[in-house]
Amino acid sequence: MNQPLAYVHPGAKIAKNVVVEPFTTIHNNVIIGEGTWIGSNVTIMEGARIGKNCSIFPGSVISAPPQDLKYQGEDTIAEIGDNTTIRECVTINKGTTDRMKTKIGKNCLIMAYCHIAHDCIVGDNCIFSNNSTLAGHITVGDHVILAGMTAVHQFCSIGNHAFVTGGSLVRKDVPPYVKAAREPLSYVGINSVGLRRRGFTTEKIREIQNIYRILYQKNYNNTQAAEIIEAEMEATTERDEILQFIKNSHRGIMKGYIASN
Template sequence: MNQPLAYVHPGAKIAKNVVIEPFTTIHNNVIIGEGTWIGSNVTIMEGARIGKNCNIFPGSVISAPPQDLKYQGEDTIVQIGDNVTIRECVTINKGTVDRMKTVIGNNCLIMAYCHIAHDCIVGNNCIFSNNSTLAGHISVGDYVVLAGMTAVHQFCAIGNHAFVTGGSLVRKDVPPYVKAAREPLSYVGINSVGLRRRGYTTEKIREIQNVYRILYQKNYNNSQAAEIIEAEMEATPERDEILQFIRDSQRGIMKGYFSAS
């Protein structure tokens, strides 16, 4: 690494085979893992922890202070996993005292102009399409796909394998394995295409569909539906994951299409 037109603070810990293009600035207290490529005009600020074999494209700003008036300069971080691609002009802010960190898992693709705010926890193998925006304190599971221009309200949760269609406003929690669409955001089916791509069998997909049929299409409230699902359906990891998500929801889960106004 020998880039006379890039600035790397002496206190940054950069693996030997990291490539840093000209006009990039890397601040103190930054760690970057092996094989990572940092494009030109990238700013990586204090507290960034970036894994191996990542690609960060021009204009991105990683680990800037949170856009939160309660932030008082506490020592927080952004933690980015391995094999993550961050496209042009993405902004990822570091944490506050709530979680002390913002986390992006492994093998994620964050497309151009996305914003991930303070204290968000994003799982592995996620894809956020262009201009998707996460407010603060959001939890996103593994294999979540946000189509372009999706905006997620602070403190929301999105479950594993969920797919949210483009232009959506996510104001409530999105359970695992579902497709979410329409306005207001509603359950419109299972993410069967994504599940098949990841090796889920037809029988397993049907089981997940049956869980959501009780939850969303039988006119039960969430508590009633959860009791029926637990009593009448065989215990499986997927069934239990859905039930736990419903019970843990802080903002309430999104409505079914038939109950959406």
């Protein structure tokens, strides 16, 4: 890295083969791993921890202080995993005392104009399409896809392998393996296309479908459905993951779709 038109604070720890394009500013207390490319006009602020082989496109601001009136300047971080791409004008804020960090996993694609607020934890292999927005304290699992202009309410959770359709307002927790659509956001089936692409067998997909039929299509409440699933469905990793997600949901899980009259 030898770019005279970029400003890199002497206290930043930048791997030797990182490329920093002109007019980028990198503050103190920043770590950037090998092979990463930082485009022009990027601002990387104190507390950024960026992994290897990442790409950060022009206009992005990484590790800015939280947009939270309770933040008092505590020493927190924003962490981005290896092989993650951050497209134009993405904003990722660092954490507060709640989690002390905001974290994006490995192999993610965060498209242009997305915002990821303080204390969000995002898993690996996620895709957030343009203008998707996470409020604070959100947990997103692995292999989650948010289509364009999705907005997620603070403190929500989205389970592994979930797919949320474009323009959605996510006010409740979205369980693993499902497709979420309509307004208010509702269960519209499992994410069978995504699961097949990731190597789930037909038998495993059918098992997940059967679990969600009990939860969403049999007119049970969540407690009743969970008891039936636990009693009648064979114990598997996926079954237990779904049951644990329901049990741990603080905001409540999204409803099944009910057709209007």
